[in-house]
Amino acid sequence: MSIELGHFALILAFAVATVSTIGGYMFWRRGQRVALVLSQGAVLQFVLVAAAFAALIQAFIASDFSLALAVNNSHSLKPLIYKISGVWGNHEGSMVLWILILVAFGAMVATFGRRLPSDLMTLVLATQSLLVAAFGGFTLFTSNPFARMVPPPLEGNDLNPVLQDVGLAIHPPLLYAGYVGFSICFSFAIAALISGRIDQAWARWVRPWTMLSWTFLTLGIAMGSYWAYYELGWGGWWFWDPVENASFMPWLAGTALLHSALVMEKRNALKIWTIFLSIITFSLSLLGTFLVRSGILTSVHTFASDPTRGLVILALLALVIGGAFFLFALRASSLRQGGLFAPVSREGALIVNNLFLATAVGAVLVGTLYPLLLDALVGTTISVGAPFFNLTFGALMAPLLVVLPFGPFLAWKRADVMAAAQRLMGAAALAVFLTILISALGGVSISLAPLGLLLGFWVAFGAIAELVDRSKLGRVPLGESWRRLAGLPRSAFSTAIAHFGMGVTVLGIVATSAWETELVTTLNPGETAELSGYSIAFDSFSQTAAQNYVADEGHFTITGPDGKTRPMIAERRTYVATGTPTTEAAIETYGFSQLYLQLGEPLDDTHVLRVWFKPYITLIWLGALLMAGAGFLSLTDRRMRIGVPKRVAHAAAEPAE
């Protein structure tokens, strides 16, 4: 019964969205009352989709195997949390989650956006409704999550064991919040193109949404990377796999959008570019969600693909993205260009940022789609792997990181590079000193590692240098510095922390790529292996059973360089329902570094052990966490609070020519 109610709620949400779309686009000039109706429609869509989603969760928790989706992805013996997360561990359920987040964002605009000009509000919500109608319709007609199974089996087929992890509970919702959040920017861009009105108030509106989505996406990608790192058991944290690229491209474009929206808000320039980026970012998000699902690209991370829907998905993508760009081509020229600035200025620096980020998106896109293209045109099967991306992406990011610390030191309109360089001398000196010190201590052979370290330190210290400079630390009494620091707006801190986090991530990547050590060896209980100063003693091997799997466990005792010992347990699990084996690597953190143990399948009582020592690898994710933290901090800044005072919105509003 509740399943039919959920199905009905989703159909109703689709109907409301369709009506909102048509009504919104037809009557957007009619003022406040239409906006009010659409706001209520947006909230109603949210309530309905939430009800549909709740019905699915209820069916999974109750192990209702009359629901086909639960049969295919659940099992009555599964722990509760995996029953719940199993709802979105498949194509149909994840579509409902995607739509739920979409309508949640729409409802948020409707709730927090009361002060938006009514025409803008109507157009934004109409565009959101269009997306809900399109993807809701897609879900209902091609991938109905509410399909029943007749007759219902007694037991489900279980969820893929790799997905039975807390990562599935966290990663997709965060990632989707990021992807889908950019739909707001997209809707604002479409609204601006239709109404022909775009100004600083528009940018002030779009920026918090961009910031929020970007923050979620940063967390989602970092979480996904860490999940793959510990779950797949290959010891890698980034594979340049199509799915990863698909989530990384919107992140790069979103980062560019954050910076260009800043120029637009502060200086009323880069309007057309910002609109273009808004459309591109969401288009890439759509590509990220759906290209992989279409089954055209294959990936190690895909669990929700169904190639039979490929054509429908491609048609839908072509319609939404193509339609948006068609509108852009028609209307972009009607937008008025704003403030002038010299090439050397804060605006100029942000353009450089956008230039490199956008080009990097292009390079990653080429690398991801080239195999498809070649296969379609020539019929040759190739793979574009990590070397391609490391070369092109690395070469494009390096110059960006070199100029990054200058940005915040440059004044708007026209700036002095020499003055900025002077203020960065301290950071530069510190970065060079530390790089030389580490290279000398570590005995680095000739490689790119010292250059990478230099870049990482430079970005990290350069970010802090801005705070030091603005607080006049060392030039005025300490108390005065403290007072100045406390008086800085939160946006200054969030900029510094985000850039610092970028530097930290770079350091982690460089350190782990350059100094990682690895050992593959045959090791039996009672024997000991050595790696990078750590001694790994294989104590015992045992077999245990848990709720829904049996496990081979290797018990190890690790003696670190400091002489202290720690226990580690590496497992190989076999899940009862499917008989699928998985590797549960053992990971132990020493400071910022990690020791990673993978136990191979036993053969005639001999065991193979693979051990990695990954120096400073956690910096990669800590840096991402810092960036995300900076995003949240910036959202609490007075200037960024969601909602622009009505006065400002109207005073600054200027119709296009």
Next chain:
Amino acid sequence: MSMPAAIRKKGWSRKQKRLAVIAGLAMVVALAATLVLVALRDQIVFFYSPSDVIARDVAPGHPIRLGGMVKDGTWTRNGQDNTFTVTDGGHDIVAHYTGILPDLFREGQGVVAEGSMTPEGGFIATNVLAKHDENYIPKEVVEALKAQGEWRPEGGQ
């Protein structure tokens, strides 16, 4: 809003400014395009089935991806050293891999191995890929099997 005074002082006219921006843009795009083209020429890895390897006489030492099915009864293991035969029904190639094979590596299942041919006609794998789904057969392997007329959806899947 405009700053003509400031811009004139620097000696940049609006036109020059625009030119500078476009020149910078062109330079970065040209750099990126060059990089991408160079990387696409040198860094891509071709996928071959055992029959392709024999037909095209793939040079030893050149990195490739070898895909096919693991032939039944050919997987032997000595400690961390693995030997197995990759087949597409037409031809067989013996592959060696040192390390821990993926959980779902099985005889009779699809496999994609990264590595290179030896002069003796064997294959040294540096990495063996398997998706973490027991029903998974890499798309390339399906194509290769179809080409050899060995594709049996009901049996293979």
